[in-house]
Amino acid sequence: MNSDARKSRFVQDPRESDADQVDPLADLSVIYFGNDWFAENRTSSHHIARQVAQEMPLLYIDTPGMRSPRMRIRDLRKVFRIMRAWLANPEQLGQQFWHLTVPQFPLRRIPLVQKLNRIIGRWSVRRAVRFLNFGRRLSWFTVPHPAEMAGTVGDEFIVYYAVDDYAALAQVDRDRIRQFDDVLTSRADLVFVTSQSLFDEKRSLNRNLNYSPHGVDFELFCKAEDPDTPVPDGARGLRRPVIGYYGSIAGQMDLELVAYLAGQRSNWTFLLIGLVSVDPAILRGLPNIHLVGPQPYQSLPGWAKAFDVAIVPYRRDRFVLRSNPLKIREYLATGKPVVSIRTPEIERFAEFILLADSNEEFLHKIDQALTGDSSELRQARMNSVRNCSWEARAESALRRVRRALTDRCSQDAR
Numbered sequence: 001m002n003s004d005a006r007k008s009r010f011v012q013d014p015r016e017s018d019a020d021q022v023d024p025l026a027d028l029s030v031i032y033f034g035n036d037w038f039a040e041n042r043t044s045s046h047h048i049a050r051q052v053a054q055e056m057p058l059l060y061i062d063t064p065g066m067r068s069p070r071m072r073i074r075d076l077r078k079v080f081r082i083m084r085a086w087l088a089n090p091e092q093l094g095q096q097f098w099h100l101t102v103p104q105f106p107l108r109r110i111p112l113v114q115k116l117n118r119i120i121g122r123w124s125v126r127r128a129v130r131f132l133n134f135g136r137r138l139s140w141f142t143v144p145h146p147a148e149m150a151g152t153v154g155d156e157f158i159v160y161y162a163v164d165d166y167a168a169l170a171q172v173d174r175d176r177i178r179q180f181d182d183v184l185t186s187r188a189d190l191v192f193v194t195s196q197s198l199f200d201e202k203r204s205l206n207r208n209l210n211y212s213p214h215g216v217d218f219e220l221f222c223k224a225e226d227p228d229t230p231v232p233d234g235a236r237g238l239r240r241p242v243i244g245y246y247g248s249i250a251g252q253m254d255l256e257l258v259a260y261l262a263g264q265r266s267n268w269t270f271l272l273i274g275l276v277s278v279d280p281a282i283l284r285g286l287p288n289i290h291l292v293g294p295q296p297y298q299s300l301p302g303w304a305k306a307f308d309v310a311i312v313p314y315r316r317d318r319f320v321l322r323s324n325p326l327k328i329r330e331y332l333a334t335g336k337p338v339v340s341i342r343t344p345e346i347e348r349f350a351e352f353i354l355l356a357d358s359n360e361e362f363l364h365k366i367d368q369a370l371t372g373d374s375s376e377l378r379q380a381r382m383n384s385v386r387n388c389s390w391e392a393r394a395e396s397a398l399r400r401v402r403r404a405l406t407d408r409c410s411q412d413a414r
Contacts (some may be wrong), residue, residue, distance in 0.1 A: 024405035051394030221333035235306035244307030312340035337369035
């Protein structure tokens, strides 16, 4: 692509407004290491990538290896899909947006396998950027485990967008992930974090640290208030009130809390939407709980339209306490009442949601939400996130990248 023909959608830093100043992003391409692009959930990794790709050519790379595959059908299919992608060329997803999966062999704890995966990974990325004719490039990481790629794929600038404390996840090699996270934090030219807790933890490793909370696709989720938005078949005709949740039903979800709520209010319907990756045995036998599995992202406003109250029933563990749940902003954009556990980042929205510190209080707050809602409160909730777009988040991040590159050029010119 002719870099002279590319015009930025984003307002540049005032220091870069001089007509004679060359935009440092103008001839750069992005190698973007993220979560599985085809995963059921849409995360900040996906949203930011789409926005950056509207500004710069971007190769989105799926990087398996956060956890060791288990012998489940879903995992085996994923391994086979990854291995089939070994020699595939990047798949074009947009005008200047491509996707590639870097193959990884299992048994990653074996040193020889680790070395083989590094060699394959670097070869695959270098082959892809040659195929795409990428010139100058920067690398952008949203996961820590491909840290050894940093600085080895022709990248002259490294961004680490630290979304979560991945080392606190269940079913990962915590020491290994922590080591990669620290290495990437230290090596990156610019680090973004989505929570104050992560900021406080990483500030000793990198002085170029920035707090960058999540955005929200407001135009999508506000459709839950639109009378023309259809409710999916799986949510029609449910006994009201409907207490709803969408997202991963994984280790961070407090199934004991959900079972307690359902047991205390047998006249409520609990609609749980998302991939179940933990044993839901405690929920079996509760007839008012409906597990409907993962649903297409674009359909979520229709499901949320069926909610009377949206909930965030998470465990108060290290991972959750350091996270910034994206669904809080999505729930607020729907206008629905929200009841959640209390964490530092969720508390930032305390004016608009109901917070609970115990199972009993969570139940009480749902009762309160069901009886105290109004059109004014719905509008206030929606307005609280109306301007938190992903475009604005990407604009802010790219301004900081542009500024850092400009400063580097100034220093090199001295």
